[in-house]
Amino acid sequence: MNSFLNDLLSGSNHPADGFVEFLSSDHVRYQNKVNVSGHNHNCHRKVRIEKSITGGEGYTVTIFNEDGIHPMWGNNVQMSPKRMHVVRMVEECVELRGFGTDAMGFPFNNYGMTVYHNGSRIIRCVLHMFERGVDLEYLQ
Template structure:
């Protein structure tokens, strides 16, 4: 019996199309040694992508949709793992890693289960067998993605409107706005350093109300929203930062 004899026939086609399968989650649970951790991951957008060209070898990649641009390809959290199909039934599809990467690390330490309900995938579990860790990703609610997209677009429009008005202002008025926004941002930093994140967020937002292109305040908001698990707001602040970088501001 060969090393990979337990794998299914290479001619078997999975019951769900995995040629380029994408699954987006906005909530996940980490289980270590069979026990769930207490972390609150609601709003943490993650993307799982499975690709194959022949239904023999499957390539699994994990993305962090909260970092940088929330689009495929710009935010890889887990590098691509090569896997094979080991089980496919009415309830789930199981993939198991095999072979090694360029550094010699074993793909067999990883696995993926696609949980099915009425023929559709409603949950995905990433297995890290060497650490006895399973991470269960629940399917993202459509309203969460719509809210994130809508918020990002409105934030960009806010910056565009401000810049159009800002260009027409006298130099002394521009300087006054810059001083006021920096002062509010620095007060926010003082609150943050004293472990008062709530008031820090309030002052960072006040700084942005009068000067939406204050990149320091936006960077600080990203940190605060990440620490308070407010991932939708974090995406908004990060998207504004990315837009400012695009403009060269």
């Protein structure tokens, strides 16, 4: 296991340089804890967790659409980069919570990510959009 992934899975908010990517081919949308979408098979997303791109503590989390480029904005970014740090660890999951703001002053604390792992690799991720009561569970 690389040192960055080890830092993430052990709950460090001061990780080594690097990143980890989780590739998903299926996701489920929950609204207020209720499954509202069923499985979205063959819907490819990539969750990228990297050392904070702005420096300091924590991580930057970005989600990409791996099915192609968006016709309006010309890239495949599904969720723009969000600053997050570890707020809780429970056996085989690490909870990240957004902090700070973007350049327009939009707060990142409305976002979170729970990373589930088996001790050596990520097995699923859940994006939390707290303000909307929405969770997106990304599966392999």
